[in-house]
Amino acid sequence: MGEMKALVQGKKKNTVLHRMKKYRILYLLAIIPFAYLIVFRYWPIFLQFVLATKNYTIKGGIWGSEFIGLDNFAQLFHSREFKKILFNTVRISLLRLVCGFVPPIILSIMLFDMNSAVFRKISQSILYIPHFFSWVIVYAIAQVLFQNTGYINSFLNLLGIESKQFLMSERYFLPILIGSGVWKSLGWSTILYLAALTNINTELFEAARLDGAGPIQRIRYITLPGIVPIIVFSLMMNLGSILSAAGTEQILLFYNPTNYEVSDVIGTWLYRQGLGKMKYGLGAAVSVFESSVGLVLVLISNKLANKFAGLGIW
Template identity: 40%
Template sequence: MSRKNRKNSFLHALKRDYLLYGLLLLPIAYLIIFKYAPIYGILMAFQDYNIFQGIGGSEWVGLDVFKFIFHQNSFYRALTNTLVLNLLDLVAGFPAPIILAILLFEIRYVKFKKATQTVLYLPHFLSWIIIGGMVYLIFSSHGMANNLLNALGLGSIEFLSQKTNWLIMYVIVGIWQNAGWGTILYLAAMTGINRELFEASDIDGCSRLRKIWHITLPGIKHTIIILLILQIGRMVSIGFDRPFVMGNSLVSEYSDVISTFVYRVGIGSGDFSQATAVGLFQSVVGLIFLVTANYIAKKVGEQGIW
C-alpha cells in the first residue's frame, strides 16, 4: 500500500471512529505527562542537584553519584532485602492466583462462584495503611491472635518483631491482598479453552485432577509464562507501602528495601541525585532481567512478550 493510500485510509478511519480516537486522548496525555516528561529528570542522577538552581543550573558530576551509592553498605542491604522479598513473593505468591483461579474455575454453582470472587477481590482495594492497621491489631504482641493463644495456654508468638516470623507474615499478607485480584487474567484465559476438550475428557472418564493437569494448565501456559516474565522483570523494584507499613525498627534488617532507601535519602535527606540514581539503577537492572527472562522463554520454545 502506497503512502498516499495509507494516509487516506487513516483519515477515513479517523473520520469514522473519531469518538473512539477521542477516548485515547486522556490515556495518551497521562503517558506523556507522567511517564515520558519525567524522563528529563534522569539528568539529576549525573548532577550534584540543587533544588534552587534546578537541573539546568546544577553542577554536572558524571558517575560520582553512582560511585557514592555503590560504596554504601545500606544500599547493598536494601538491594539484598528487595531481591529476597521479591524472590519469596515469586516462589510463594506467584502460584497462589493460579491455584485459586483453577479452584474457582472448577466451581459449578454460579452464584457461589460470583460471591466467592467478590470476597477474594476485596483486599486488593484496601489501602496498605488499613491492612497494616489490621495486621497490627491482630498479630502484634498484645493483638487478638496472641490474646487467643494466651487464653489457650500456648504462649505468645512474636509475629511482627521476630525476623523469620515477620518474613512469613509479609509473604502471607501479600498473598492475601493480591491473590484474588491476580486470578482475573487466569480466569479469562481459562474461558478461552476449547470446551470440546473437557467434553472429550469426560467421555474418556478423566478425573478432575487429570483435566486440570492435561487441559486447564496447558491452556493457560502462555499467560503464566508472560506474567512470570513480567514478575522477573520487577525483581529489583518493590512497592513502598507494604514494607514501610509492615516494617519496624526490630526487623529493619529485613524490611529496609530500595523503595524505603530512596524515601530516606531522597525525601528525608533531600538528596534527589541519589534517589534518582537508585531509580535509574532499578530501571536498567529490571530491563536486563526482563530481556533475559524473555530470551530464555523463547529459547526453550515458549512464547515471550515480543
C-alpha cells in the same frame, strides 16, 4: 541503476506523503497521545537522568546545580548499605513470586470446576474484595491480629504461651509481609487464569469424563496444558520486575528500626535518603539503576516468554 533507485525512492516518498495526506485527521488526533507521552513520560525520564549527574540544591534547581558526573552512582555502589538493600529487595521479590505465583492458579482451577455458577460468582466477588483494600487497611488488620494485645497473642496466652513480638521481630517480619501481600492479591490474580480457562474447549472435558478420567487427570492433561502459555508469560513478566516487586508502599507501613536488617529495600532506602535527607541526586541515581536493571530484565523476560510460550508484550 542510479536512476532506477531514485525512481523507487521517489515513489516511496510520494506514497508516504499520500498516506499522510489521506489520513491527516488520524495523524492530528495522534498528536495528543504523543504529546502526553513526551510531556509526562519521556521528559521526566530525561530529567531523572540529568538529576542523577547533579549535586542537586533547591537554589540551583536541576539545571543550575553542580554537575558531578557519575559520583552519585559511585557513592551508591560503594555504600555499605547497598549490598544489604539489594539483597533484601531481591529476596522479598522472589519470596513474593514463589509464594504468590502458584496459589492463584490452584484457586482459578477450583473456581472453574465449580458446578454452581451462582456460587462461583459469589466466591469470586468475596475473593476480589481484599484487592481494593489500601495497604493502610491491610496493616490495620495485621495490627489487630499480631500486636501484643491482638487476637493471635490472646489465643497463645490462653494456651499458656507467652506473647510474641510479631510486628517488632525480624523473624516474623517476612512471613507477615508476604502472607498479607498474598492474601491481598490472591483473588485478583485469578482473573487472568480464569480468562484463559474459558478458552479451553469444553468438549475435551466431556470426552475425558466419558473415558473415565477423574478430576486430577482432567486437570493434568487438559486444564494445565491449556493455560501453560499464560503461566509462562506471567512468570516471565514477574521476573522482569524483580527489583520493583518488593512492595515499597507495604514495607513502609510494616517495617521499623528493629527489623531494618531484613526489611530495608531499595524503595525504602530511597525514601529515607532521597526525601528524608534531601539527597535528590543520589535518589535519582538509585531510580536510574533500578529502572535500567528492570528494563534489561523485561527485555530478557519478554524474549523468553515469546520463545517458550509464544506470548509477549511485543
